[in-house]
Amino acid sequence: xxxxxxxxxxxxxxxxxxxxxxxxxxxxxxxxxxxxxxxxxxxxxxxxxxxxxxxxxxxxxxxxxxxxxxxxxxxxxxxxxxxxxxxxxxxxxxxxxxxxxxxxxxxxxxxxxxxxxxxxxxxxxxxxxxxxxxxxxxxxxxxxxxxxxxxxxxxxxxxxxxxxxxxxxxxxxxxxxxxxxxxxxxxxxxxxxxxxxxxxxxxxxx
Numbered sequence: 001x002x003x004x005x006x007x008x009x010x011x012x013x014x015x016x017x018x019x020x021x022x023x024x025x026x027x028x029x030x031x032x033x034x035x036x037x038x039x040x041x042x043x044x045x046x047x048x049x050x051x052x053x054x055x056x057x058x059x060x061x062x063x064x065x066x067x068x069x070x071x072x073x074x075x076x077x078x079x080x081x082x083x084x085x086x087x088x089x090x091x092x093x094x095x096x097x098x099x100x101x102x103x104x105x106x107x108x109x110x111x112x113x114x115x116x117x118x119x120x121x122x123x124x125x126x127x128x129x130x131x132x133x134x135x136x137x138x139x140x141x142x143x144x145x146x147x148x149x150x151x152x153x154x155x156x157x158x159x160x161x162x163x164x165x166x167x168x169x170x171x172x173x174x175x176x177x178x179x180x181x182x183x184x185x186x187x188x189x190x191x192x193x194x195x196x197x198x199x200x201x202x203x204x205x206x
Contacts, residue, residue, distance in 0.1 A: 131175075
């Protein structure tokens with residue numbers, strides 16, 4: 001069967017990722033609970049959302065960064081990884097997200113207060129309530145141990161001297177998982193009403 005597109009799979013995934021990041025950013029902005037957001041697909045965001053792995057020449061990155069507004073979250077920073085997937089095949093990506101967020105929290109604790117995974121499809125349903133538990137974070141670190149610790153083939157016992165249990169426990173309280181849907185994206189404040197909210201906010205703060 002002939003190809004329906006001239007784009008290669010990598011390019012298609014890139015476009016899907018960029019579309020997901022754009023839509024996730026729009027949804028976050030539309031909650032009116034963020035002060036500002038930026039995307040890795042923009043020059044400004046790319047420079048602020050990429051971090052080096054401790055034991056790998058390659059860097060890891062998040063799709064979106066931002067600052068919350070109002071309430072108990074006011075002025076707290078967040079980092080977002082989003083997957084515009086239509087299937088549950090994202091567990092390995094989520095493990096990488098947990099591992100890189102451990103590194104971020106351990107090595108750059110001043111850069112983020114919350115780590116958000118946004119997806120359009122639930123995954124690991126049988127362990128949904130434990131997705132970001134301390135146990136799952138440790139398993140993710142074992143899976144990504146070469147890039148995080150520079151080791152291979154170790155289990156939790158072998159990594160016990162390198163694992164920072166306090167960072168693992170802290171991260172477990174900072175991870176969010178948000179599931180969106182195409183229809184849900186329409187149930188947000190309109191652009192016009194959001195502009196009015198922003199106008200009032202500016203007047204109140206001036």
